[in-house]
Amino acid sequence: MSMYSSSANAFRIPGTDPVAMEECTALSCEVGTAATEPTVVVAAVVVGLAAFLAFAHVRDAVDAGRGERRRVLAERDAFEEFADRVDALDPAPTGSTAGGFDGSMVAIRAVDSVGSDGDVRLRRVLAAYRDTVMSVPHYREEYDETIPESLAAELGPDTAAALASNGTLSAAAQSALVGRSRQAAEARSSLADAIGEEIDALRAFESDLSGVDRRRRRLLEHLDGVSGSGADAAIDVWERLEDLERECDEIAAERQESLADPPMTPGPAVDVEGDRAFYDYLYAPTDGPRHPVLAQVSELAERIRADRDRVASRLAGGR
Incomplete structure (x- = not known):
């Protein structure tokens, strides 16, 4: 899986040409639209920084897979x-x-x-x-x-x-x-191998999502430490957050592909049917979502969108 590779502390410094600054570029207009309350001055963008995502859905799914694999073995x-x-x-x-x-x-x-x-x-x-x-x-x-x-x-x-x-x-x-x-x-040996393959996939997706979340938090930490208006840095952070949101979409698409190609199709002894019978067999009995990776991607993407809105509010408020 490709990981977003870019230094979280390397920010692009736009030109300061007066004429260029007066233009309503595509980015500045979009930022203005994203700010739901342009007059509000946001003192700190990192409101939700400490509450980093724990990826509970994926980790619970790993635990459920381990338990089921032990029973199957x-x-x-x-x-x-x-x-x-x-x-x-x-x-x-x-x-x-x-x-x-x-x-x-x-x-x-x-x-x-x-x-x-x-x-x-x-x-x-x-x-x-x-x-x-x-x-x-x-x-x-x-x-x-x-x-x-x-x-x-x-x-x-x-x-x-x-x-x-x-x-x-x-x-x-x-x-x-x-x-x-x-x-x-x-048959149970094959099923245990398939569950093990799913556990490995869950861990890989968690690693990808953790990497996205880590870069998200580093971007906000940097911006929170910028003194003055920090408009240039805020614009760059806003753009990079947009990149992270696109990366979430790519992870979701990759998971959708894997859902269409499960490690195995459960036998008739497993009381589930359909194209995603393997995942229903694993996750339907749990208290969590049927599709833990997609649920986790959605949660992270929502967090990123909220961060972008805060950055936009900071820009609109002149901070």
């Missing part, structure tokens, strides 16, 4: 462990059960009823699922599903149905459980 590890534990089990002898994943949906509920009376292999599968996938710290808060509901949602409805109708762990069921669990882990 915990689920990935849980599915990998579940797959390993199921893979290590001895399946039922060939021919002792019905093969394949062709049980009916009605049979899903029967999985829950398999207790001490059920086949030891199936009990071990269910215990492994409880101890891994259903034991991640956020499981109850985010899912709160029964074993058959979770198996159906994560590994396919035929998974729970087959386990229930077979009544044990067949070789075919074991192979499918292991394969689908590893697929679930891989």
